Amino acid sequence: MLMVGLTGGIGAGKSAVARRLAERGAVIIDADVLSREVVQPGTDGLAEIVALFGSGVLTADGELDRPALGAKVFGDEEARRSLERIIHPRVRARTAELTHAAAPDAIVVNDVPLLVEAGLASSYHLVIVVEADREVRLERLTGLRGMTAAEAAARIDAQTDDASRRAVADVVLTNNAGLDQLHAQVDRLWRERLVEFERNLRLRRHAPKGAELCIVPPDPGWPAAAARLIARIRHGLGPGVEVHHIGSTAVPGLPAKDIIDLMLSVRTLVQADQLADRLGALGFPQRSGEWSDNAHGAPGGTWPKRMHGCADPGYRVNLHVRVTGSPGWRFALLMRDHLRAVPEAREAYAAAKAELALRHQERAAYAEAKEPWFEAEARAADDWAEATGWQPSSSEK
Structure with a gap:
């Protein structure tokens, strides 16, 4: 089983890459989806959040009010870390369950927005980073997600920088020119590297280097x-x-x-x-x-x-x-x-x-x-x- 980490800054196009990899046959484990799953009504994760931050972080229907919770932790390092101590272990446990359920020859892609910040890069066989120019990301966040320019800039600046992501990247996919170009990069990566890597890993064989000197x-x-x-x-x-x-x-x-x-x-x-x-x-x-x-x-x-x-x-x-x-x-x-x-x-x-x-x-x-x-x-x-x-x-x- 090949374990791939996928990350990128907000607005870079990480989710588009994940969707394309899923179309090619990858098993996608989305950390954002799991982080919502582990705090659904009735879970012990939600109960711990309410105990720590108060009932004001719940909606009238008893669900987690994410904007209200975000207001409490944004800019408060200790509060953010306390929240992470509740959510991250549960996400890791659920990730392990889903990974164990995948086929032995699967290419499992962990879609993790904060992969670099959490220090997870070395736990994967390969790390993919999706990046786009800051101006392109700002345009996507204000146009497609309805953020103000100030909100979009703050969200980008709250994450690690591109240089830190590139430092752990085995593959960098650039997403400035639209889906067709991005899909072409993903398809080439799948065809020329990921499929062969998984096969080599499963068969315990190394990629050939060739006899010719260069x-x-x-x-x-x-x-x-x-x-x-x-x-x-x-x-x-x-x-x-x-x-x-x-x-x-x-x-x-x-x-x-x-x-x-x-x-x-x-x-x-x-x-x-x-x-x-x-x-x-x-x-x-x-x-x-x-x-x-x-x-x-x-x-x-x-x-x-x-x-x-x-x-x-x-x-x-x-x-x-x-x-x-x-x-x-x-x-x-x-x-x-x-x-x-x-x-x-x-x-x-x-x-x-x-x-x-x-x-x-x-x-x-x-x-x-x-x-x-x-x-x-x-x-x-x-x-x-x-x-x-x-x-x-x-x-x-």
Whole structure:
């Protein structure tokens, strides 16, 4: 089952996206609908609200008077949080019930207006953000919803900003040009990513990366993508998990294959094997075969590890699962930090990449050809570590 979070600012068009996804076959769980359901007359949720805010928040028919309640909590942070403590746990419980009832191969889309504010992004396999220009949103709110300009602006400003939503977004859908364009984006997302992601997740297989080598210019989006993936792993595995962004995409300004390298630290390879199923359920299925690191001069020559890929076809990921303190674990962190800190080393690596990429069109051959460079980098990085007192960081910030 693929769990998707859907969010967007008021007036951006999130509900239109949800409707289109439902037409394609998604199971939609609407947090707004559930928040009304859990405070219907006769529910304990409504009883708690009345006990806290008084009978003045009820209509003559005994239903919740939302404008009256809104007047009590708008601008009052403590009152708003008290209301959330009543509603949110009930919405989460009802969401869990509906999710459990969905088919094993379902694509379940949780429509959550305050997904970012509630810190829920890492609990989904993928997050979709719908956005539109502020002027477009104001026009929709005043024209279609009958708000005054001041009311519309206040509602927009009361929510988190676009930058915060984009930071957690795996997919951004822009809705400035009408439903036809929006539907085309949703249909392409469904066809090219969500359906394949669900199938890969269910079958515990990773999206293929292809054998052909492609070195691309530095992408400022790599660190944010890595942060989203790391947050999912930490959320799924629990507190105390160490996950790092490593490799070339972790070094600002360095050309790289468009592959995010991550490293999960474990105490033993037995623990790594015990975590394999949980990582697969999070969207990081184990890759078959025997995997090891070149120990770069350390006794033993190689050091075993486990490798996982990513089921999401929108990402290309290598998740290295290494024993903390092993030569491969140390070298991955040392090389990253050395290249970040020493411009000359970074420039030399970029030049080596460019030269080797001209001679090797396949990733495997390119990786093998880089080994002599890695040997030299290991020696230079060790000298740098000794000179600076470098020590491995405990986890990615």
